[in-house]
Amino acid sequence: DVKVTQSSRYLVKRTGEKVFLECVQDMDHENMFWYRQDPGLGLRLIYFSYDVKMKEKGDIPEGYSVSREKKERFSLILESASTNQTSMYLCASSLTGGNQPQHFGDGTRLSIL
Amino acid sequence: GDSVTQMEGPVTLSEEAFLTINCTYTATGYPSLFWYVQYPGEGLQLLLKATKADDKGSNKGFEATYRKETTSFHLEKGSVQVSDSAVYFCALSLWYTGGGNKLTFGTGTQLKVEL
Numbered sequence: 001d002v003k004v005t006q007s008s009r010y011l012v013k014r015t016g017e018k019v020f021l022e023c024v025q026d027m028d029h030e031n032m033f034w035y036r037q038d039p040g041l042g043l044r045l046i047y048f049s050y051d052v053k054m055k056e057k058g059d060i061p062e063g064y065s066v067s068r069e070k071k072e073r074f075s076l077i078l079e080s081a082s083t084n085q086t087s088m089y090l091c092a093s094s095l096t097g098g099n100q101p102q103h104f105g106d107g108t109r110l111s112i113l
Numbered sequence: 114g115d116s117v118t119q120m121e122g123p124v125t126l127s128e129e130a131f132l133t134i135n136c137t138y139t140a141t142g143y144p145s146l147f148w149y150v151q152y153p154g155e156g157l158q159l160l161l162k163a164t165k166a167d168d169k170g171s172n173k174g175f176e177a178t179y180r181k182e183t184t185s186f187h188l189e190k191g192s193v194q195v196s197d198s199a200v201y202f203c204a205l206s207l208w209y210t211g212g213g214n215k216l217t218f219g220t221g222t223q224l225k226v227e228l
Contacts, residue, residue, distance in 0.1 A: 004156075031214065033216075040220065041220065042202065042218045042219060042220035042221055043157075043202070043216075043218045045215065045216075048215065058215075090156055090157065092157075092216075094214060096214065097214060099145040099162070099164040099206070100206075100214055101147060101159045101162055101206075102159075102214075102216055103159070104149075104156035104157040104158070105156050106154075106155055106156045107155070107156045
């Protein structure tokens with residue numbers, strides 16, 4: 001089974017802090033994704049990466065950046081956390097191909113105070 | 114742009130009732146279609162998928178058929194159980210010329226099954 005591991009299930013940070021969310025997958029997938037999930041809005045794509053050191057903006061990249069130095073690891077960075085970034089963050093990975101499903105981690109519930 | 118529309122929830126059913134969750138899509142290309150399920154406190158799990166017209170995806174008693182003529186992918190189960198209580202997401206995937214595949218999700222439908 002594919003395993004996507006997110007470093008924290010719950011995280012509490014303060015406004016203005018730099019926040020790192022880490023994600024690791026163990027199936028040699030080329031593609032990795034970061035989403036945020038908010039009630040009534042579903043899942044929205046923040047950034048994705050289809051190769052090491054490659055990144056593409058998703059639908060809501062403002063206030064975020066990402067890093068992919070190794071194939072198995074994809075980090076989401078909140079440069080200066082704000083309260084409107086309080087959310088559930090989900091990481092996913094997949095093989096390349098339009099018919100390939102994405103495999104998700106358990107999520108990080110981030111609260112910015 | 115590409116989009117997925119799901120019926121709004123919550124949907125509340127009695128155990129052993131028949132379930133339908135409607136999903137329709139709009140896509141510029143020829144997408145693959147997926148249903149994901151999210152149990153409380155967890156991430157999303159793939160429930161089933163279909164990659165071409167008239168394909169039927171099935172898993173754990175759930176089924177959905179890719180209907181190109183109606184651009185729909187409705188989720189059905191003949192007899193729901195309390196353990197099926199979760200949020201269900203319909204999604205489409207299109208090949209991205211940069212090399213990846215992007216999922217577009219519906220907003221999710223919460224299902225509550227009562228004894």
